[in-house]
Amino acid sequence: MKLNHFHLSALAQASYRAMRAPKTAITSTLIAAAFISAPALAALTGGIKGTVIAEQTEQSMAGVTVTARSSVMPKARTVVTGADGSFDLPQLKPGTYELTFTNKDGASQTLTVQVLLEQTSKVDVELSLTGDKTEVITITGSRLYRQGNSSLTNSLGEKAIEGVPIGQDYRDLLKLVPGVELSENSVLGPSAGGSGVDNSYGFDGVNVSLPMFGNLASEPSTHDVAYVTMDRGGAKAVDFNRSGGFAINTVSKSGTDEFTGSVEYKVQPKSLVASPVGQESYETDKSWITANLGGPLIEDTLYFYTSYYRPEEKRSNKDTAYGDVKNYKSERDEFFGKLTWAPSDDLLFNISQRISDKTEEGASIGEYEPDSVSVGGDTEQDIFTLDGSWLIDSNTTLSFQYSTFDLQSSSRPDTELNFQPSLSGTLDVNNLDQMGYFNVPELRGPSNDYTPEQIAAYNAGAATLIEQFGYTENGMKMGGGGVGAYLQYDDQDFYRDSFELKLDHEFSWGDTYHTLHFGGQWSEGKEVLTRFSNGWGRIDYVGGLDLSQQAGNDTPVIYRALVQQMSLVGSGDLAPAITSETETLNFEINDTIEYGDWTYNIGVLVSRDTYYGQGLRPKSGTVSGYELAPGHKYKMYETDWSDMIQPRLGVKWNYADEDDVFVNFAIYNPETSSLARAASWDRNNRSAIDVEFDANGNVIYAEPRASSSGKLFQEGMKPRRINEFTLGTTKYMGEDLVLRAHVRHRKGLHFWEDMPNNARLTNYDGINAPGVPADIAAQGLYIENLQDIRNEIGGSSYVIAEVDGGETKYWEASFEAEYMGDNTYVNASYVWSHYYGNFDQDNTTADNDANTFVGSSWYGDGIGRYPWDYRYGTLSGDKPHKLKVYGYYTTPWEANIGAYFVFQSGRPWERWDGNLYGSSSSHTSRYAEPAGSRRSASHWQLDLNYSQDFTVYGDYALQFRADIFNLFDRQTGYNNDPYFVDSTFGEPRNYYSPRRVQLSLKFAF
Secondary structure: OOOOOHHHHHHHHHHHHHOOOHHHHHHHHHHHHHHHOOOOOOOOOOEEEEEEOOOOOOOOOOOOOOEEEOOOHHHHHHEEOOOOOOOEEEEOOEEEEEEEEEEEOOOEEEEEEOOOOOOEEEEEEEEEOOOOOOOEEEEEEOOOOOOEEEEEEEEHHHHHHHHHHOOOEEHHHHHHHHOOOOOOOOOOOOOOOOOHHOEEEEEEEEEEEEOOOOOOOOOOOOOOOEEEEEEEEEEEEOOOOOOOOOOEEEOOOOOOOOOEEEEEEEEEOHHHHHHOOOOOEEEEEEEEEEEEEEEEEEOOOOEEEEEEEEEEEEOOOOEEEOOOOEEEEEEEEEEEEEEEEEEOOEEEEEEEEEEEEEEEEEEOOOOOHHHOOEEEEEEEEEEEEEEEEEEEEEEEEEEEEEEEEEEEEEEEEEEOOOOOOOHHHEOOOOHHHHHHHHEEEOOOOOOOOOOOHHHHHHHHHHHHHHHOOOOOOOEEEEOOOOOOOOOEEEEEEEEEEEEEEEEEEEEEEOOEEEEEEEEEEEEEEEEEOOOOOOOOEEEEEEEEEEEEOOOOOOEEEEEEEEEEHHHHHOOOOOOEEEEEEEEEEEEEEEEEEEEEOEEEEEEEEEEOOOOOOOEEEEOOOOOOOEEEEEEEEEEEEOOOOHHHHEEEEEEEEEOOOOEEEEEEEEEEEEOOOOOOOOOOOOHHHHOOEEEEEOOOOEEEEEEHHHHHOEEEEEOOOOOOOOEEEEOOOOEEEEEEEEEEEEEEEEEEOOEEEEEOOOOOHHOOOOOOOOOOOHHOOOOOOOOOOOOHHHHHHHHHHEEEEOOOOEEEEEEEOOOOOOOOEEOOOEEEEEEEEEEEEOOOOOOOOOOOOOOOOOOOOOOOOOOOOOOOOOOOOOOOOOEEEEEEEEEEEEEOOOOEEEEEEEEOOOOEOOEEOOHHOOOOOOOOOOOOOOOOEOEEEEEEEEEEEEEEEEEEEEEEEEEEEEEEEEEEEEEEEEEEEOOOOOOOOOOEEEEOOOOOEEEEEEOOO
């Protein structure tokens, strides 16, 4: 059943209100929600399975009652061992469980088992035939032996998450994933054998990556995270894993059968932060307030958990080249409520709502900008989830999840210009700082593109503007800054609705034991964009170096403005926003077959992606099949089921007890794509336009930006694909230590990108650079009749095409050790890897830590950017050496000591220089040497934390905690300036964060 957005929002709000309502209202709401909704995303549970044998005869014991109890489960779960002594307890909430084994004569024995998220803990036991209720049970397996949804899985519980110095943001959890680089990106995800936009992020099973961009939404935090699981490769056809990198999922804390709560205040004062290298001098104070409360509403039936989170950031005493600027302030209020309901032993439901509101003031002021260009913003994030499971019988489980993710963000200039731009108006050239955001020019040197007379005329006008609007340095006026007001109003809202249903059935067939899984998922991602210019938006001085682009008009262009076209149309002319949608359908089937010491995994995931744009309407009898229809939704492109068949195959041999070797093969079709927006036709008449002005500020000509035009798709493209092969082994050293080693290979191919339709025919004569390979040139145009279509409905000369010969390759060799003692946890890993090819999605724009278009970037945009232009080499995500060690130790004096150490290789980079290709207008992403020819310095750092608990009275306790990040203040530089024409060529543009200390005090009961 598909619900419209209004219905979903209403249901979410009603559910959240019900959390504060009387018990009867809560129960009614849960029952109604369970029947109205119906299923959606990753599993939020774990399980326990094992075998019971007789202590003396070692024969299988049938008919033994196994009961699992935990404070996180409202009701106990009970099963009876089969003829072979096996038992299975699926769909358990992650937590610590007491397992009770009861003989037929009534004698019982117990043990404690940890259940982690998306993991099945295996417990084999030897049980007494007679039974003494006080007898200690014998465990024959390792406490670390767990089975997940991939061959390369790591899972951590609440104690490990809190015991290690991590941080407050969800993004900080990524530092724990073995083999994944420590990244200080604020937007783009880390590379893990694939593009950073192809990772998968789950928050209570809800996909919290931005629709169409793939990057992690910035708002989720870790204060409510109880368990985390990380899948790096060797995926089964379970949980719809299409990640081209890694998949991470978390589950939030829940109420228990006891009332518990806490209040914590954490602070990072500016006095405890080392001075940053190569950055502006900010004096920033940060603080966090966290409070939570949980417990039973109906004993053994209904639990609640609720929390409040308020991070604040204040920055003062900031100055720029233009002088003092206003203080920066960021405040956020987040509320979370969750109910766990077990109406019977076989039914379990969770319903939750997270609401976050954030406001910012005085943001986005650069080093060479005045106070007037600052911007404020508001961000609202809502995450709603309803999941449940039904144990139909001892072998069959039906589970579901329905979720919504809403992220609504808006930015507003702090300095608003009170006029609306119009193509019949003028640009006041005497007051450019009141017309929009004006880029102050710099003087130009000699150029092969222009005559000395043209350069002289340009510099004469530029000198006047620098004197009027430039900043002062050493008593001289300098250009290169920006003045005026922030350039635009930006409302960018994202929505994702997801709905999934799973059926799991276990059965014996002859000498084999099967775990059969079926799953179906529907997901819809949407972006709603409204963007208006503040005044004329961004204004550039052209100085007569360009002539008007209007046919037959040779008037020199003196100024050019980049204006959002929504600012130029009346409210009734077009739809009020640009809406882009992607609909995804996934179906999976997986069978795990156990036969003696061998386990076989046979599965397949089949997918279909549909892109919906805006601005066209189907029409028969036309060349294109469409007619122009601004604001109208249309189906842009749809992949074939047959092109997205993703097999998941694996074999594991347990050669000694739990010790094993395994081989896996998997294919992934990453779903992230920006084409629903980037190729949409309304980008032709609803997005940015260039407006040209003469010396008096009169409008000469206006046209849509070339990059903002609707684009057609090449026929016969294969969807982007990652092929993966994994070979590994696991060795258990007793119950406390496990060793893992593996080698893995990934190959990416069938990349899509917007390319000039005639890219294969580009003439390289006279240019000292490699040309188009003959076999590619022979293929001709991507779309033969593109010009006929453009004559009919317009659109771009660029098309969405499959990159000729585009590929990435990744090799990985890993060794990992995990130790779990009674008071100690340690995870140590070393990974050697090599990531290379000719398509680098993470290095396609001037600023690669941003929400850039996937499938419509600088890559392929003209000579110097084609796959045959020095693109083949080491990719930017390559980190040959990655060493991580982290863990904690709980002392006898009620304290915890945690540590995190990382060493990793530097980042590859290469020289960018358009002059090599005869183009000096833009050097961005024009490689002048093979990809990854250079590398920044390697980096290492050590983080520590110490926490001390004090018992106040009974169950009331205080905790003091100190976290030190980057103890030795290793501010390694990276992201080197690749522009050969810059005076800062080769210098780092970013540095790892300095040493900083966080202090906290928590009261808990």
